[in-house]
Amino acid sequence: MLRTLLLQLSTRPALGRALDRIPVSKRLVRRFVAGERLEEAVEALARLEAAGCLTAVTYLGENVTTPERARAAADTYGALLDEIDRRGLHSTPSLKPTHLGLDLGDEVALKNIERVLERAGKTLVWLDMEGSAYTERTLQIYRRLRTRWSNVACVVQAYLHRSERDLRSLIPGGVTVRLCKGAYHEPPDRAYPRKDDVDRNYARLGGMLLSPDAQRAGTYPAFATHDERLQRVLVEEARNLGIPADRFELQMLYGIRSELHRTLVDAGVRLRVLVPFGEDWYGYFVRRLAERPANLLFLAKHLARR
Ligand code: FDA
Numbered sequence: 001m002l003r004t005l006l007l008q009l010s011t012r013p014a015l016g017r018a019l020d021r022i023p024v025s026k027r028l029v030r031r032f033v034a035g036e037r038l039e040e041a042v043e044a045l046a047r048l049e050a051a052g053c054l055t056a057v058t059y060l061g062e063n064v065t066t067p068e069r070a071r072a073a074a075d076t077y078g079a080l081l082d083e084i085d086r087r088g089l090h091s092t093p094s095l096k097p098t099h100l101g102l103d104l105g106d107e108v109a110l111k112n113i114e115r116v117l118e119r120a121g122k123t124l125v126w127l128d129m130e131g132s133a134y135t136e137r138t139l140q141i142y143r144r145l146r147t148r149w150s151n152v153a154c155v156v157q158a159y160l161h162r163s164e165r166d167l168r169s170l171i172p173g174g175v176t177v178r179l180c181k182g183a184y185h186e187p188p189d190r191a192y193p194r195k196d197d198v199d200r201n202y203a204r205l206g207g208m209l210l211s212p213d214a215q216r217a218g219t220y221p222a223f224a225t226h227d228e229r230l231q232r233v234l235v236e237e238a239r240n241l242g243i244p245a246d247r248f249e250l251q252m253l254y255g256i257r258s259e260l261h262r263t264l265v266d267a268g269v270r271l272r273v274l275v276p277f278g279e280d281w282y283g284y285f286v287r288r289l290a291e292r293p294a295n296l297l298f299l300a301k302h303l304a305r306r
Contacts, residue, residue, distance in 0.1 A: 003290045007185035011283065028298065032255045032288045033060065034277045038076070041277030042083050044254060045091045052265040053273045054249065055091040056126060057084075060278035061099040067108060070101030074112040076278075078119045094126035094274055097138050110141055117149045124176065129155035131184040132191065139166060146173065153222075157182030158202035159191040167208055174218030178251060179205055181225060183287045199230065206234045210241055210248070222272065224251035228260065235269055245270060253288075 034044040038059075045055045059077060064070050077093050084091050093116060100116070101108035117125050127142055129135065135157075142154040154175060156163045159182035170177060181198050182191060192198045202225065208214060209221035223234050231250055238248050249270035252260070264271045276284055289295045 003293075004185055007287065007290050028295070029281055029285050032253070032276070032285055033281045034254055034275050036277065036279045036281075038080055038083060038277065041080070041275050042087060042089070044275045044277075045084065045089050046087060048261075048273050048275070049089055049091075051261060053261055053271050055089070056094045056251070056272055056274040057091045058094045058096075058128070058274060058276040058278075058284075059099070060276050060284050061280040062096050062130065062283055063098045063103055064101060065103065067101060067104055070099070070104060070108055070112050073099045073101075074115045077116045081116075081119050081123070090123075091275075092124045092126065092272075093120065094128055096128045096130055097134060097141060098130055102134060102137065102141075106137060106141060110144065113141070113145065113152075114149075117145065117152060120151055122151060124151050124153050126153045126178060127155065129157055129180070129182075132160060132186050135160065135162065135166075139170075146175075153177065155180060155224075156205065157191075158205055159186065159198045161190060161192070163201070163205060164208070167205055171208065171214045171219050172217050176220040176222070177209065178222040178224045179209060181227075183291070199227065202227075202230055203233055206230070207237060210234070210238050210243060212241070215241075215243060215247070221248045222251050223248070224274075226252055226257040226260070228257075231260075231264070235267075256288075 034041045041057055045057060048055050057080060059073060059080060061069075061073055064073065073095075077095060080093065095113065095116065097109050097113070100112040113125070113127070127138060127145075129138060139154065142152065145152045154170065155178040156166055156170070157180055167177070179202065181202055192201060206221070206223055209219055214221075223231065225231060235250070245268050249272050250264060251272045251274060254273055254275045261271060261273070
């Protein structure tokens with residue numbers, strides 16, 4: 001119930017402006033968000049790269065309502081890629097279609113995403129997956145982009161009932177795909193309500209991505225989860241199937257279970273850490289709180305002490 005409430009709050013940005021005035025919550029925000037400025041994100045990327053991690057980077061924002069803001073998001077990704085190149089780093093952008101204008105129409109988002117892809121050159125660009133109202137349109141945009149760009153990757157969410165069908169149609173295309181559990185509030189006719197079922201489906205879909213057919217097609221899976229058990233199961237499965245270590249990766253979010261980085265890197269696993277930054281952190285931050293009630297208790301305890 002708490003998760004549902006938080007996910008509903010994640011769409012109320014006015015609360016974000018209020019939270020911003022509470023210093024302790026700002027400290028909690030900084031646990032999950034590298035900073036508001038691009039330079040702070042690039043510093044975090046450099047630190048992670050120095051520690052042997054691969055990285056991805058998200059400029060936070062979603063559901064923009066004007067073409068100017070959508071274009072400005074694409075421009076910021078351009079500036080970010082310039083700074084990454086200038087610093088000799090190798091990060092890959094991960095962007096939200098509604099930040100690039102999906103609510104203003106598929107063509108608006110497509111045009112802005114293509115500007116990022118063009119600037120990225122050979123660097124991969126991930127299209128994040130948002131709430132289920134956008135799943136079909138995001139996959140359609142992804143398919144259109146794939147006919148022109150080889151440097152685009154997609155995301156599939158294990159909590160959605162439709163994801164097995166989506167993977168069956170994506171896999172023969174030799175896609176690069178991130179598998180995550182799913183972070184939005186979804187009705188039971190679209191998503192498994194129980195965590196156990198989501199975890200089971202994650203393992204099953206992960207197995208599909210590692211299957212000999214998928215590997216022959218050139219599929220490159222990225223397992224985005226902090227769930228140690230699933231990480232272990234999928235890494236072992238890949239090794240048992242003889243899949244080389246550079247043909248799959250694990251992905252984690254900045255600030256979550258960072259103590260696992262060293263062990264995974266030392267074990268020869270490709271680990272990519274996604275670093276978010278930007279002023280529009282509210283929706284992202286509340287989704288992180290919703291994933292773990294202990295985060296909210298931490299916030300509540302400090303507020304009560306004030
Ligand atoms: P689970 O929720 O089972 O957590 C496992 C353990 O991880 C917990 O026991 C806890 O220790 C730790 N943990 C997890 N979340 C935490 C938190 N917020 N704070 C502190 N500890 C936490 N979703 C989506 O819908 N679309 C997308 O495009 C993406 N993209 C994406 C990229 C990357 C790189 C990652 C890692 C995740 C996403 N997600 C996402 C988010 C994803 O769907 C999911 O909500 C979170 O990863 C949490 O689920 P876990 O798989 O980590 O497992």
